[in-house]
Amino acid sequence: xxxxxxxxxxxxIAGTAIVFGLVAARLRQPVIMGYLLAGLVIxxxxxxxxxxxxxxxxxxxxxxxxxxMFSLGVHFSFRELVELRRIVVRGGLLQIGLTLxxxxxxxxxxxxxxxxxxxxxELSAISSSVIGFTLMELRGTLSQPAxxxxxxxxxxxxxxxxxxxxxxxxxxxxxxxxxLFSLGRSLLIAVTALVVITVLGIPVVPTxxxxxxxxxxxxxxxxxxxxxxxxxxxxxxxxxxxxxLGAFLAGIVVSESEFSYQVLGGVLPLRDVFGVMFFEGLGxxxxxxxxxxxxxxxxxxxxxxxxxxxxxxxxVVTLLGxxxxxxxRSGAFLAQIGEFFFVLGLLGLQVGIIDRSIxxxxxxxxxxxxxxxxxxxxxADRARWILEPPLRLVARAPALQESERPPSATLRGHVVxxxxxxxxxxVGRVLQRRRFRFVVIDRDPVLVRELRxxxxxxxxxxxxxxxxxxxxxxxxxxxxxxxxxxAFAAETAVRLARAMxxxxxxxARADRRAFVARLVEAGATExxxxxxxxxxxxxxxxxxxxxxSMQEIQAIVSARRVDYYEEEATIGE
Numbered sequence: 001x002x003x004x005x006x007x008x009x010x011x012x013i014a015g016t017a018i019v020f021g022l023v024a025a026r027l028r029q030p031v032i033m034g035y036l037l038a039g040l041v042i043x044x045x046x047x048x049x050x051x052x053x054x055x056x057x058x059x060x061x062x063x064x065x066x067x068x069m070f071s072l073g074v075h076f077s078f079r080e081l082v083e084l085r086r087i088v089v090r091g092g093l094l095q096i097g098l099t100l101x102x103x104x105x106x107x108x109x110x111x112x113x114x115x116x117x118x119x120x121x122e123l124s125a126i127s128s129s130v131i132g133f134t135l136m137e138l139r140g141t142l143s144q145p146a147x148x149x150x151x152x153x154x155x156x157x158x159x160x161x162x163x164x165x166x167x168x169x170x171x172x173x174x175x176x177x178x179x180l181f182s183l184g185r186s187l188l189i190a191v192t193a194l195v196v197i198t199v200l201g202i203p204v205v206p207t208x209x210x211x212x213x214x215x216x217x218x219x220x221x222x223x224x225x226x227x228x229x230x231x232x233x234x235x236x237x238x239x240x241x242x243x244x245l246g247a248f249l250a251g252i253v254v255s256e257s258e259f260s261y262q263v264l265g266g267v268l269p270l271r272d273v274f275g276v277m278f279f280e281g282l283g284x285x286x287x288x289x290x291x292x293x294x295x296x297x298x299x300x301x302x303x304x305x306x307x308x309x310x311x312x313x314x315x316v317v318t319l320l321g322x323x324x325x326x327x328x329r330s331g332a333f334l335a336q337i338g339e340f341f342f343v344l345g346l347l348g349l350q351v352g353i354i355d356r357s358i359x360x361x362x363x364x365x366x367x368x369x370x371x372x373x374x375x376x377x378x379x380a381d382r383a384r385w386i387l388e389p390p391l392r393l394v395a396r397a398p399a400l401q402e403s404e405r406p407p408s409a410t411l412r413g414h415v416v417x418x419x420x421x422x423x424x425x426x427v428g429r430v431l432q433r434r435r436f437r438f439v440v441i442d443r444d445p446v447l448v449r450e451l452r453x454x455x456x457x458x459x460x461x462x463x464x465x466x467x468x469x470x471x472x473x474x475x476x477x478x479x480x481x482x483x484x485x486x487a488f489a490a491e492t493a494v495r496l497a498r499a500m501x502x503x504x505x506x507x508a509r510a511d512r513r514a515f516v517a518r519l520v521e522a523g524a525t526e527x528x529x530x531x532x533x534x535x536x537x538x539x540x541x542x543x544x545x546x547x548x549s550m551q552e553i554q555a556i557v558s559a560r561r562v563d564y565y566e567e568e569a570t571i572g573e
Contacts, residue, residue: 016042017276032134035279036370042280062233064278065130066247067271070229072133073251074264087149087320092156095316095334099125099309106304110297116358119348122164123362124305128338129154129248130278131370135333135377149317150330157338158245164344192239201232201250206257213259213445213460222266225254229267258448261471262461279370294361301337301365306372310335314391324391325384332380336373337366411473414438418463418493419484420447423509423530427481428456439472464492475500482508482524487515491522498523536561 016038024034103124107117132154136147205228212224229250236246254263291298314331318324345362348354354362380387415431415438417424424440431438440458442448451458461468463484474480474497482490487510494506508524510516511531519527536557543553 012042013038013277013280017280021276032131032279033371033374035276036367039280040367062243063230063274064271064276065243066230066233066274067267068130068134068275068278069245069247070233070251070254071264071267071271073248073253074255074260074267087152088156088159091149091153091316091320092160094319095153095313096125096157096160098312098316102308102312103304106300106308110300115353119344119353120301120358120362123337123344124301124309126157126161126164126338126344127154127309127334128336128370129158129245131336131338131373132333134275135373149320149322149326150333153313153316153330153334155245155248158248161245201253202256205253206259209254209257209259209263210445210449213443216443218266218462221259221262225263225266226270228254258445258452258458258460261459261468262465265461265465265467268467291360291364294357295364297358298361298364298368301361302368302372305337305365305369306335306376310376311387314387315394318391318394324388327391328380328384328387329377332373332376335376336369337362411437411439412476413478414473414476415479415481416441416469416472416474416477417481417483418442418490419482419509420444420451420458421483421485424481424483427483432456439477441468441472462489464489464496466496469493469496469500474504477501477504480504480506482506484509485511487512487518491515491518494519494522494524 017035020034020038020041021031022034024031024037100118100121103121104117107120108114112120132150136150209221209224212221215221229247232250232253233243233246236249237243254260310331312331313334314324314327317327317330322330345354345359349356349359415427415436417427417438418441420428420440420442424442428438428440438457440448440451440456441461441463442451442458443460443462445460448458448460459468459471461471463469463482480494480497480501482493484490484493490508490510494508497504497506505526506524507526507528508519510519510527510529513529513532516527516529539560540553540557543556544550
């Protein structure tokens with residue numbers, strides 16, 4: 001594609017995404033649904049530029065997949081991933097095996113060949129890790145019990161991509177010995193990649209980020225994070241793993257460092273922008289005219305993926321020891337076709353297992369499953385009285401939930417100190433002596449590590465970063481002390497904090513007189529001007545030398561302080 005066409009394509013995608021996203025939000029539906037519909041609409045408009053190659057759409061979507069899965073990986077930790085290993089092995093293998101077997105029977109009944117039925121069964125068994133994690137995040141369930149089995153099965157599916165891809169040549173009639181050799185080699189490379197990413201990455205990457213952070217450049221730090229995320233995703237794909245799994249593991253590696261909140265705040269804008277490319281790109285691949293010719297097959301795939309796989313997944317989660325209510329929600333999160341259908345479908349086309357009509361049916365079913373996913377979640381919640389009884393017949397004791405960690409204690413009524421220079425340090429020392437709980441935010445990685453070693457809760461990051469403020473517990477804090485010299489960052493932090501917590505007491509520092517009124521307007525409860533306060537102390541000492549009583553001096557100083565800050569407020573108005 002020419003440069004002008006690519007730019008025009010980007011503008012059209014972004015513009016339609018805004019319109020359809022606004023409509024979806026107005027109808028109280030996930031904006032993801034709007035993006036998918038936008039892709040379906042403009043797929044006809046873009047016919048004037050010729051056929052849209054799937055590889056081009058995939059290239060656009062890969063950026064979205066990278067930042068989506070990377071940001072979601074930051075929410076997890078390596079310890080949580082290890083705790084999920086039993087669920088990954090048991091639940092993942094059981095869900096994939098049951099879905100493969102039953103889906104194959106369904107597709108054979110419809111008249112497809114053995115190889116075609118098995119390929120579509122592979123497609124049906126794999127869910128979208130991007131959609132699953134994104135929906136959990138949008139519905140605020142990432143920290144709830146249903147997230148654990150869902151995440152474990154999604155990870156198992158991403159790992160299962162390796163053997164599922166490797167056996168496709170065998171379906172096309174290739175030499176079985178060559179297939180077995182290729183499968184063994186792919187598994188060896190994949191295991192090596194997993195070891196390198198997780199075991200070696202955890203001690204190495206945080207150290208590199210620490211040294212980069214010491215340079216003090218926000219741009220260099222963010223660029224390094226983006227390089228690591230995309231590089232890991234590409235390396236994972238080269239090793240035979242999925243692109244999404246590599247990005248997710250990269251996020252988990254970063255989550256083990258003290259920079260996770262700063263990284264998350266920097267990546268989220270990129271995720272929001274490029275994520276649109278992924279979801280709308282799915283709609284772009286659809287061929288409405290071709291889909292009409294194969295709608296019975298597309299409908300069969302859709303029913304198999306949503307209803308059959310969704311219920312089987314819920315059954316598996318129930319067998320793992322989770323209550324039926326949690327199992328139903330987990331099954332609903334898994335009831336869609338994964339982004340991996342790009343790989344499976346195109347590979348099936350290349351080796352001659354399926355033709356273009358079956359591929360169109362796959363794309364139509366994939367988009368339909370994504371659009372219906374939110375509806376299935378609503379049905380799972382409202383029809384529990386019908387769906388839960390069959391699951392109760394196989395319910396077990398909660399054996400696998402023993403490893404669940406209790407949720408960490410929520411910060412409440414504490415003090416947040418932004419900037420631990422001279423001013424912030426003095427506040428911290430007094431709070432420490434009085435045994436008040438406080439959290440420090442600072443951009444000096446060395447200082448953050450030192451504070452943590454001494455038992456003080458500290459977070460690395462920009463005070464104007466929303467994710468950093470959330471990590472510090474601003475929504476439940478009592479006092480927010482903004483002691484940084486950067487006036488613009490302080491103003492942004494005050495506005496964000498006020499929006500998060502309307503009752504929060506905010507004490508801000510203003511090194512210049514002109515910023516006093518701006519901080520008050522932004523929502524600061526009290527503003528301290530260090531130069532003016534130093535002048536008041538000089539007045540106090542001067543008057544004391546003339547024998548004026550301390551009571552009278554205090555009255556003079558207090559009156560002058562009130563007049564000064566009222567003057568600034570009036571000037572600001």
